Amino acid sequence: MASDEQLQDWRDRALQVEEEVGKAIIGQRDTIRLINVALFARGHVLLEGDVGVGKTTILRAFSRAIGGDFERVEGTVDLMPGDLIYHTYVDAEGKPRIEAGPLLRHGERLATFFFNEINRARPQVQSLLLRAMAERTVSAFNREYRFPHMIVFADRNRVEKEETFELASAARDRFMFELRMPTPVAPEIRRALVFDPDFHDVDQLIERVAPAILPWQQLNEIGAAIQRSIHASEVLERYVLDLWDASQAPERFGVRLDGVDMSKLILAGVSPRGMMSLTRAARVVAWLAGRTHITPADIHAVAPWTLGHRVFFTPVYELRRTQLATALIEQILEHVPTPR
Amino acid sequence: MSVRTGLALLALMALTDALAAQHSSPAIVEQPRAFGYVIGDVIMQRVLLTNSRGDFKPTAMPPVQRVNIWLERRASRIEKTSDGRHWLVVDYQLINAPPALTTVQLPAWAIVDQAHGERIEIPSAPISVAPLISHASSADQLRPDREPSIIDTAPARARLWLWSIALGVTLAAWLAWLQWRNWRDSHNQPFARALHHLRHIDETAPEAWQAVHRAFDQTAGRVLQTETLPTLFERAPHLQPQRAEIERFFAQSNERFFGAGSPGNLLSVRALCRELRRIERRHEQ
Numbered sequence: 110m111a112s113d114e115q116l117q118d119w120r121d122r123a124l125q126v127e128e129e130v131g132k133a134i135i136g137q138r139d140t141i142r143l144i145n146v147a148l149f150a151r152g153h154v155l156l157e158g159d160v161g162v163g164k165t166t167i168l169r170a171f172s173r174a175i176g177g178d179f180e181r182v183e184g185t186v187d188l189m190p191g192d193l194i195y196h197t198y199v200d201a202e203g204k205p206r207i208e209a210g211p212l213l214r215h216g217e218r219l220a221t222f223f224f225n226e227i228n229r230a231r232p233q234v235q236s237l238l239l240r241a242m243a244e245r246t247v248s249a250f251n252r253e254y255r256f257p258h259m260i261v262f263a264d265r266n267r268v269e270k271e272e273t274f275e276l277a278s279a280a281r282d283r284f285m286f287e288l289r290m291p292t293p294v295a296p297e298i299r300r301a302l303v304f305d306p307d308f309h310d311v312d313q314l315i316e317r318v319a320p321a322i323l324p325w326q327q328l329n330e331i332g333a334a335i336q337r338s339i340h341a342s343e344v345l346e347r348y349v350l351d352l353w354d355a356s357q358a359p360e361r362f363g364v365r366l367d368g369v370d371m372s373k374l375i376l377a378g379v380s381p382r383g384m385m386s387l388t389r390a391a392r393v394v395a396w397l398a399g400r401t402h403i404t405p406a407d408i409h410a411v412a413p414w415t416l417g418h419r420v421f422f423t424p425v426y427e428l429r430r431t432q433l434a435t436a437l438i439e440q441i442l443e444h445v446p447t448p449r
Numbered sequence: 450m451s452v453r454t455g456l457a458l459l460a461l462m463a464l465t466d467a468l469a470a471q472h473s474s475p476a477i478v479e480q481p482r483a484f485g486y487v488i489g490d491v492i493m494q495r496v497l498l499t500n501s502r503g504d505f506k507p508t509a510m511p512p513v514q515r516v517n518i519w520l521e522r523r524a525s526r527i528e529k530t531s532d533g534r535h536w537l538v539v540d541y542q543l544i545n546a547p548p549a550l551t552t553v554q555l556p557a558w559a560i561v562d563q564a565h566g567e568r569i570e571i572p573s574a575p576i577s578v579a580p581l582i583s584h585a586s587s588a589d590q591l592r593p594d595r596e597p598s599i600i601d602t603a604p605a606r607a608r609l610w611l612w613s614i615a616l617g618v619t620l621a622a623w624l625a626w627l628q629w630r631n632w633r634d635s636h637n638q639p640f641a642r643a644l645h646h647l648r649h650i651d652e653t654a655p656e657a658w659q660a661v662h663r664a665f666d667q668t669a670g671r672v673l674q675t676e677t678l679p680t681l682f683e684r685a686p687h688l689q690p691q692r693a694e695i696e697r698f699f700a701q702s703n704e705r706f707f708g709a710g711s712p713g714n715l716l717s718v719r720a721l722c723r724e725l726r727r728i729e730r731r732h733e734q
């Protein structure tokens with residue numbers, strides 16, 4: 110079991126990762142923090158945003174800082190599950206060859222798997238990825254491949270809807286966070302992004318990030334140590350359970366949304382896995398803040414990104430999901446009382 | 450006639466001349482009535498100043514002074530009557546009460562004319578003075594007080610009752626309003642409600658702290674945490690003077706409910722709540 114000194118040492122490294130990634134990405138401090146939280150909570154991240162806001166860049170920067178092997182797949186409509194598992198070609202001697210695909214290629218050294226534009230991949234591909242995410246194993250060539258250190262980063266752009274496959278509820282539930290990466294609004298950041306040539310060359314930007322800051326093989330161990338060392342009081346447990354109840358019956362806590370019949374809004378509240386993700390992530394937030402206990406503020410820091418995509422609305426409201434989910438979680442956090 | 454006789458005649462003639470020069474005439478005096486006086490009465494004596502030679506102008510007015518054991522002379526004045534004559538009016542006040550009916554003398558006095566040296570003699574005058582009460586030997590024999598006349602107080606009593614009832618009703622209504630307002634506040638105003646709740650429980654109990662939390666939540670219109678405290682001061686800027694104490698409350702509450710347990714030097718939530726209620730009352734709409 111990790112000692113307090115080890116945890117402190119890891120905390121310094123975690124903060125260093127943020128600092129290094131911050132050298133390549135500007136104006137996305139919150140996103141960087143949340144991805145870092147997911148990394149130490151051992152959760153997968155789905156990143157959503159407009160085209161060209163830096164989704165890929167931020168994930169590449171993290172991959173470099175984390176260390177370990179990195180693999181990247183582009184989601185396309187013709188991508189098949191087998192394409193992730195194996196790769197066939199004819200070699201120079203004219204013999205057909207089968208080699209491990211991007212998922213298997215690195216074996217247990219795979220630390221970061223980056224699935225670009227996941228919503229362009231067919232549901233069959235998404236299903237394969239779901240198993241890999243949930244179990245960190247894949248069966249192929251009559252045996253089971255394990256990727257115990259793998260974290261999946263996926264992104265999708267929210268502009269294009271043509272030739273895309275919306276992720277199923279179960280798929281979304283596998284992601285600890287569904288982050289929305291905003292376009293920077295601060296004038297000085299916008300100016301730097303547009304006029305500073307340093308930000309025009311992504312490869313050079315990524316080079317700025319110090320590589321392999323973390324001993325990635327120990328991330329699972331340290332993640333577990335963080336979960337064990339950060340305490341959640343009875344009052345906080347009650348609060349989290351209240352939040353869970355509120356995600357299923359928000360009207361019981363006085364939550365109201367304009368133009369919404371609250372009794373008909375929710376089809377299903379947050380899943381148990383969602384609430385687990387919430388507390389796991391909150392523990393990491395507390396740890397990064399140097400505390401040994403979770404506070405409601407830690408919950409609030411991650412709740413919108415862990416709960417928002419896990420509440421399912423009835424069909425009449427599902428079309429307004431983006432707008433309603435954000436408002437609902439915000440209202441729940443404003444109305445569920447604590448301590449009580 | 451001898452020389453001695455002649456000299457005596459001359460001296461007599463000279464004395465007669467001198468007496469003629471200092472002519473003294475009897476005064477026309479309106480003396481006061483001679484009876485029926487008691488202590489405190491003012492007695493008026495009037496002396497006519499007009500005679501055949503014209504008006505008599507006294508060299509000096511009779512001085513204000515106590516003239517004897519019974520009387521004090523007060524300021525004198527000259528009055529002119531409708532027939533054109535001048536009178537010197539002298540008031541005396543009876544300043545002593547005799548034990549029995551007694552005759553008292555207004556003293557004799559004189560005034561001298563400025564122009565001719567003529568002198569008017571005012572003779573003394575007797576007046577009888579009586580005691581106010583008979584000088585009995587004991588207080589038992591004092592005459593009883595006169596029976597007061599009975600006046601009809603019924604209308605006044607009725608009015609008194611009416612106004613008393615009106616006052617009572619007003620006071621009762623005011624008290625009822627006060628009670629109702631306190632009751633309403635204790636159910637509606639956040640810190641009034643918390644304070645009401647705190648009356649029945651130990652202020653260090655978790656329920657007491659939670660009650661104050663709910664008051665903050667209600668005031669801010671949302672659940673508050675340390676990080677969202679600015680919302681409270683935006684919504685209720687009048688609580689700003691208590692900001693340090695409020696922040697201390699939230700920090701200690703965090704420690705207590707989510708951290709290592711109750712910190713030392715726990716603040717008094719009752720005192721805090723009372724102070725916040727005082728501010729809240731001042732800013733009630």
